[in-house]
Amino acid sequence: MSAAITPSVGAPFARILSVGGYKPARVVANAEICERIDSSDEWIRERSGIIERRWAAPDESVADLATNAATVALDRAGIGAEQVGMVLLATVTHPYQTPSASAEVAARIGAVNAAAMDISAACAGFCYGVSLASDMVRGGSARYVVVVGVEKLSDWIDMDDRSTAFLFADGAGAVVIGPSEEPAIGPVVWGSDGDQRDAITMTQSLIDYKHEGGDIFPSLVMQGQQVFRWAVGEMSKACVRALDVAGVDAGDLDAFIPHQANMRITDAMVRALKLPEHVPVARDIAYTGNTSAASIPLAMEAMLESGEAPHGGTALIIGFGAGLVYAAQVVTLP
């Protein structure tokens, strides 16, 4: 006869307690990007909505960016670092196969009792983290979870590729997720489509580069129109499903915070969703660029700080990107 095992006991619900961001100091204007590509400030603004972006310093690591954001989020949550049970870090730009960035971040923020792991879900990574964290808090495997979305994409851009050089940027955003008496994170709507894995990928693998070399270090490459079609068509449907399963009407939203992929994608999604005009839409990409996993928490923080979205308001968030993968949920803003 098997022994009786005591199950873990979690909180009734989970919520986002706080958000904190970190943008690197260096502002990179479109003019600087155009020194390497045949383009113009006007073209970049028209095609992406990007006016400027931030790039980290050469000696600033993914873990550095993440630590800065997590420290702010933890401070705002008002809990001690030793209470954190898990650090989930979403990134595709940590330049070590192992060890993870999350373990370093956990140590540096003083989360001495935390487990730690990295998530590889590209631009959907933050929403994946929110979903996992919510389940951990409710399942009892962690009472407080720090979720960080962080990228240093400037390390992985081909500065001479006119279709991507202007797009990607660096930054970090973090939230603390903890117990709640009320539902504050809706059911996740997520999925993947590996048949479209070539839509956003690397020019070659690191192993091929090691053996065969080449003039250009492996860098990001994207089929823009294919991604645009998928994002506008399929992600709008995922947004509708996320609202539906959460039982929330689009008109009741206080903010729509899609991954800041491209302003044109955001505009087209808003049109496809027929989002009521009074719902504020995150447009942080204009001054932040596409920071992949970091874009949603950075945009969330910006909307709260500007007063565009209210603390305690209801937001729809959706991340989507390389894989292809996506995740969406309705959340109560911290």
Place this chain on the structure above:
Amino acid sequence: MSQEILDGLAVIVNEVAGVPVEDVQSDKSFVDDLDIDSLSMVEVVMAAEDKWGVKIPDSEVKNLKTVGDAVAYIAANQ
């Protein structure tokens, strides 16, 4: 039939890119006359797919130079 498609397409182009409906004529080039760039074109194509139940693959989109090209493609593949 073609006139109906043309009228519907004009509404779509107007919604996506703000081009006046009356400017969307068969002989007009999406890029050169209507200033529809590749991303807006994808949006127009997707809306057309929904409206007329056709499939317009990315490989075909680049062949649709004029409004008339698009009308003819939709009419032939509906």
